[in-house]
Amino acid sequence: MSVEPFSIGKLAKATGTKVETIRYYESVGLLAPPARTKNNYRAYSAQHLARLSFIRRARALGFSIEQVQALLQLADQKDISCKAVDAIAREHLAEIDRKLRDLNTLRAELSSVIVQCGNGTISDCRIIETLAPDPAALR
Amino acid sequence: MSVEPFSIGKLAKATGTKVETIRYYESVGLLAPPARTKNNYRAYSAQHLARLSFIRRARALGFSIEQVQALLQLADQKDISCKAVDAIAREHLAEIDRKLRDLNTLRAELSSVIVQCGNGTISDCRIIETLAPDPAALR
């Protein structure tokens, strides 16, 4: 297992992150500044890879950068209760469920709209009407 | 049916939009600038109400402002085929399906994390590990 440090480009490729995004994470204090080579290039360790992977996964899960910060801080204090971690996760799960419900509703609406929009002209096309105002709002 | 023009506040209430957002839509060319009263207050017509309702519905469905612009332009040319409208909607549906798949995966992970994170300390807590890097990425 080679423990040589790697460049920002390699780290980017390994984690599916853009180079600029990695630098951004460093600038906002999400990812610790790595060592530098004599040319001032960033030299990352396996720790950085692990942490960036965590960050990316958490971001993909929809956690905000602030929430990821909180999770990382908690993760670093291994001796305390994980109730706080659990709370953050639960809070987020509720959010995901809300998003899922919304998206499913939208999906249904959108696909019914598409079905109606078979091949006619716009004047026959229901997609516009479907999105048109609810008469009830016009009171 | 009263056809008197209404203020930005009434329009906001009728469409569930913030006043500032309406002005923003005008500034980016999404909503046509309305007439003005002698006091320079915006005076909206039923057309504006209809169009803003459309905009809000489309935005709620997750269309970007650019996509909404496209839909509105298409809607204004009533004599052409609605294939373009259909294409935009279909494209958007695919996007929604991708998000749904992701969210479902995430939900499963997060809830299994919560189950495991019952009452131990962080060192027992799997939440960090669950989000830890995929060993495959470390090649």
Added chain:
DNA sequence: GGTTGACCCTCTAGTGACTTCAGACTTTAT
């Protein structure tokens, strides 16, 4: 008639999470 509070106006700046750009240096491949 005065004043309180709810509206409305414009213009500017702030938000989150990046992305893009300009301008310069270094490393790698041909």
Added chain:
DNA sequence: ATAAAGTCTGAAGTCACTAGAGGGTCAACC
């Protein structure tokens, strides 16, 4: 040797709003 690809910093741009400063206007109640 030279060109392409990678890296650096710092600043500005993006999206879709949101908030704030600093002002004018209007309806109503005392």
